[in-house]
Amino acid sequence: MPDKKSSDLLFTKLKDIRLNVLWKDVKEAISGTERDFTTTSLGRAIFILAVPMVLEMIMESVFAVVDIFFVSKLGADAVATVGITESVMTIVYAIGVGLSVATTALVARRIGEKKKKEAGVIAFQAIMVGLIISFVISIPGILFASSFLKLMGATDKMAAEGFMYPAIMFGGNAVIMLLFIINAVFRSSGDAAISMRVMWIANIINIILDPLLIFGIGPFPELGLKGAAIATTTGRGLAVIYQFYLLFKGNYRIRLYFDSLKIKIGIMLDLLKISAGGIFQNLIATSSWILMIRIIAISGPEALAGYTIAIRVIIFALLPAWGLSNAAATLVGQNLGAKQPGRAEKSVWITGYVNMAFMGTLGVIMATFPGFFIQLFISDLAVVENGTTALRIISLGFLFYALGMVLVQGFNGSGDTLTPTKINLVSFWFFEIPLAYLLAVVFNWGLTGASIAIVSAETLLAIIALFLFRKGKWKLRKV
16 A cells, blocks of 8 residues: 555655646747647637636627726717727627638638638638728718717717727727637637737737827827727737738738738628628627617616626626637537537537536626726716616626527537527517617616616527537527
């Protein structure tokens, strides 16, 4: 029998080995890898893909938190203006995410089939589609910025003082579109570390420029709310330039060559066909958010500002979970391309369990201490009270959000974007909006009623997605 000293020594050695393996995987995930994710063990594949994807999404959430942190110093009207603008900017995000969903499905499938050249051709077509759509959005966004603020419930003063914020954000929407699409190209090919680095660059620039341009520090002009829009757009724009540099000069799984920069109508139509479901599923979700903003605006600027800050905190929590979900989408696409549907399904279940553990923990923390998080951004008592109420209620549904988002990304990774579209239509339009109006307006529960409706809708979404995913029809999808 081994003595206690020998047992302790063996335990220490085994612990050191595990830590060394973990640290090696972390370094590989952050620095980039040439690993084949269709043959790597699923646990390690999910970990190496998820680490940079989670960090990327944290960086995306930092955009929202940093902006609202500095803008909140300008008062409730400025925060409400950002909230209204972001509610409609989600249409741009929806289109960008929809295109990135189609890009992910097609690129991941080609990578799984070992057709890297074809994956690059798909990437270029996705970029061109994004540029065309962003140009169409930018014109009315610039011309009717003030009118749209009033339409969404802003006061005349808010529209007069804050119209440049939506004008710049809509006018520069191409950088948002391209950032989403090109990061999806790298991510779905397996080079998730590149997407992470791109977001780091965008955020560092935004964090530096935000206070300089908003408050006029040093030689910089004091631009207020307009400064926040310029800082965000500049940060994203420079990140997109870096993306193009990597696509043409980098030595990664996907590279663009000048001889392949040709319009391929057939591929563009395939992208639009798949992305239509991705776009509509996100438009359904985000347009419901616009209506939620309109319903909450009835309760006054303080309720709207409190809800806006609460949503920013929630986004900060949810986006890392989206990073995990994106890992599932990549693995589903690549493994279906490699003719391994069972492995594709297993990757979704493992990712779902991890995501539920992560989001469940965050949900408990935020439901217990909601006031702490809201007061990090603003001290106005009325706004803090409203934000605390919204954050406490909405965070109670984090466990269901975690499962639902992974299952939805599982569908999307297979190229089945129609199923999540139907799920969103039922959950948000047929259920959430009527319930929110009933509770918030008819029953006069205000922000409390709207928050209850959000939790209820997300719970319903997870239940429906679970039922349909288990049926397995997504495994037969051809793209």
